[in-house]
Amino acid sequence: MKKKLPVGIQSFVEIRTEGYYYVDKTFFVKKLVDEGKYFFLSRPRRFGKSLFLDTLRQAFLGKRELFQGLFLENNWDWSKKYPVVYISFGAGVIRSRDELVETFFSILRRHADKYQITYQEKLPNKRFEELILRLNEKCNQKVVVLIDEYDKPILDNIDKPELAREIREELKNFYSVLKDADPYLKFCFLTGVTKFSKVSIFSGLNNLEDITILPDYATICGYTQEEFENTFADRLEGVDLSEVRRWYNGYSWLGDPVYNPFDILLFLRNYEFRPYWFETGTPTFLIKLLLERKFLVPELEEVEVGEALLESFDIETIELETVLFQTGYLTIKELRKRGPRRRYLLGYPNLEVKMSFTDAVLNFLSERLSAKERLIDRLYDALEAEDFEALRGIFYGFFAGIPHDWYRKTELAGYEGFYASIFYCYFAALGLDVRVEEATNQGRLDMAVTFEGRCYLFEFKVVEDKAEGKALLQLKEKRYWEKYQGKCKKIWLIGVEFSKRERNIVSFEVEEIKKA
Numbered sequence: 001m002k003k004k005l006p007v008g009i010q011s012f013v014e015i016r017t018e019g020y021y022y023v024d025k026t027f028f029v030k031k032l033v034d035e036g037k038y039f040f041l042s043r044p045r046r047f048g049k050s051l052f053l054d055t056l057r058q059a060f061l062g063k064r065e066l067f068q069g070l071f072l073e074n075n076w077d078w079s080k081k082y083p084v085v086y087i088s089f090g091a092g093v094i095r096s097r098d099e100l101v102e103t104f105f106s107i108l109r110r111h112a113d114k115y116q117i118t119y120q121e122k123l124p125n126k127r128f129e130e131l132i133l134r135l136n137e138k139c140n141q142k143v144v145v146l147i148d149e150y151d152k153p154i155l156d157n158i159d160k161p162e163l164a165r166e167i168r169e170e171l172k173n174f175y176s177v178l179k180d181a182d183p184y185l186k187f188c189f190l191t192g193v194t195k196f197s198k199v200s201i202f203s204g205l206n207n208l209e210d211i212t213i214l215p216d217y218a219t220i221c222g223y224t225q226e227e228f229e230n231t232f233a234d235r236l237e238g239v240d241l242s243e244v245r246r247w248y249n250g251y252s253w254l255g256d257p258v259y260n261p262f263d264i265l266l267f268l269r270n271y272e273f274r275p276y277w278f279e280t281g282t283p284t285f286l287i288k289l290l291l292e293r294k295f296l297v298p299e300l301e302e303v304e305v306g307e308a309l310l311e312s313f314d315i316e317t318i319e320l321e322t323v324l325f326q327t328g329y330l331t332i333k334e335l336r337k338r339g340p341r342r343r344y345l346l347g348y349p350n351l352e353v354k355m356s357f358t359d360a361v362l363n364f365l366s367e368r369l370s371a372k373e374r375l376i377d378r379l380y381d382a383l384e385a386e387d388f389e390a391l392r393g394i395f396y397g398f399f400a401g402i403p404h405d406w407y408r409k410t411e412l413a414g415y416e417g418f419y420a421s422i423f424y425c426y427f428a429a430l431g432l433d434v435r436v437e438e439a440t441n442q443g444r445l446d447m448a449v450t451f452e453g454r455c456y457l458f459e460f461k462v463v464e465d466k467a468e469g470k471a472l473l474q475l476k477e478k479r480y481w482e483k484y485q486g487k488c489k490k491i492w493l494i495g496v497e498f499s500k501r502e503r504n505i506v507s508f509e510v511e512e513i514k515k516a
Helices: 012-017 026-035 049-060 097-115 124-139 161-175 225-231 241-248 261-270 284-292 297-301 307-311 320-326 351-365 369-385 388-400 404-410 416-429 470-478 480-484
Strands: 038-042 084-088 143-148 185-192 303-306 331-338 341-347 433-440 443-451 454-463 490-499 504-513
Touching: 012 049, 026 049, 026 185, 049 084, 049 143, 049 185, 084 097, 084 124, 097 124, 097 161, 124 143, 124 161, 225 241, 241 261, 241 351, 284 320, 284 351, 297 351, 297 416, 297 433, 303 307, 303 320, 307 320, 307 341, 320 341, 351 369, 351 416, 369 388, 369 416, 388 416, 388 490, 388 504, 416 433, 416 443, 416 454, 416 490, 454 470, 454 480, 470 480, 470 490, 470 504, 480 490
Parallel strands: 038 185, 084 143, 143 185, 454 490
Antiparallel strands: 303 341, 331 341, 433 443, 443 454, 490 504
C-alpha cells in the first residue's frame, strides 16, 4: 500500500505517525547543532520551512520514537531534553500593530499554559524574556527558540509602508530579547521569506548566521532529483521525469537544484502539469513595482546582482531584484567571481514560474481576463496556422484594451521595452521557447520564438507617429536569421513598429526566409 502524500502538512509528528512520505532532512538538524547556535534561513513560501522547524522542535524535545529509521536516530544525544519556545506567524494576516501585540500575547499564553508559568511582566518583549529565564530555571536546561515566518507580519502589509514600519519596529523590539538571553539559550533558529538588513529588524543580533546561500545548506528544504526519485519511486511509473524537471525543478542556492515540495506533492496527486505553487499567491505588488520602474520583463531571464542586493531587504528602499529572488520568482543560475567581488546571475527557476509570472503580468494589464485568455488561445492557433494577420490582430487588440489612463500614470507609451515585454509575455505564457537579446555576429536580436520547429525573429521599434519600415529593414540588413539556418524548418522575420501617439502597432511586416 502506498504512503499518503503530505500536502500542506507541516507537523513532523503527524507525518511520522500517520503513514505519510517523508524526505529525510534530519542530517541538517545534527549539522546545525554541531556548527553553531544562532541561525537564519530564508526560503520562498510553501518550501518546507515550517516542517523543518518542527523537526528541530521534536529532536530537542527528545522524541526519539519519531526518528526511527532516519539519520538522526543514531546521531543524537536522546538523553537530553530541552524546553522549546516555538513562535510562528504563519497563520492568518496581521493587519495592525495592535493585532501583532495580541498575537504575541496569545503565543506567550500558550507557552505559559504548557509549562505552567505565571508571568509577572506586562509588556510582550519582557514576557518573552521572562519565559526564557523561567524555562531555564524550571527545566534546569538551556532553552531552544524557534521562530517561523518571522517576517510575515511585515510582508502582509508591504503595500502600506507606514504600517509595515510600525510592525517592523514592534518585531525588532520583541526579537531583541534574544541578544541578552544568550546565557540561557541552547539554540536559536529563525526562518522567513525575506532577509531584512541588520540595521533594521536584526539590530543587535550580530551573531545570527545566515545560511540561506551557503552551499552546504542548499538542500535543507525542497527535494533534490535523487530524493524525489527515491522517496516517491512507487508513484513514478510512466511519469516523464524530464518534463517534471522542466516544470518544477531548478530552485538553487549555490548547491544542487531542488523542487518545491508543494508542486511535487500536488503533481503526484493529480498527474497534471499545472502551476500549483504559483496559484497559492499573487505577485501583484511585484508586477506593479516592475512596471512602475520600467523594468523589462524579458530581462528577468538574466539578472545580474551583487551580494548586498541579493541578501538584504528594506521597506524604505525595496529593490525589485532582491524581492523577486527571496520570494522564489527568480533563483541563482550562476555565481560569478570578479576578484574578491561576488556577482550572481538570476533567472526563472523553471517553466512553471516563467509561464505563470508572464501570464500574471498580462492579467495585471488586462481589463477583462476572459478576453486575455481568448487572445492567448488565438495566439496558439495563429502560430499553428502561420496566420500573421491574426497574429497582428491579437497584439493590436491587447494594446487597444489597455486603459489610456494607465499609460498616463506610467509614461510607457514611448518605451520600446514595454511593447516588447507584452510580446514576450504572451509567448512565454504559452510555454514556448522565447529568447531575448540573442547574440549574433551582427549584433543582438530583440526576440526569437521557437514553435514546433519554426522560428519567428522579432525586431521592435517605437516611432513618433507613422510606420517607417526600419524594424524589418534592420532584421534583413543584420542577417540575424543566419544563426538559425539549419536549426529551424521555417524562419520568419517580423518587424513591429509602435506609434507613441497611437500607443499601438502601426507596422507589422513579415518576410519568410527561403531556403537556399
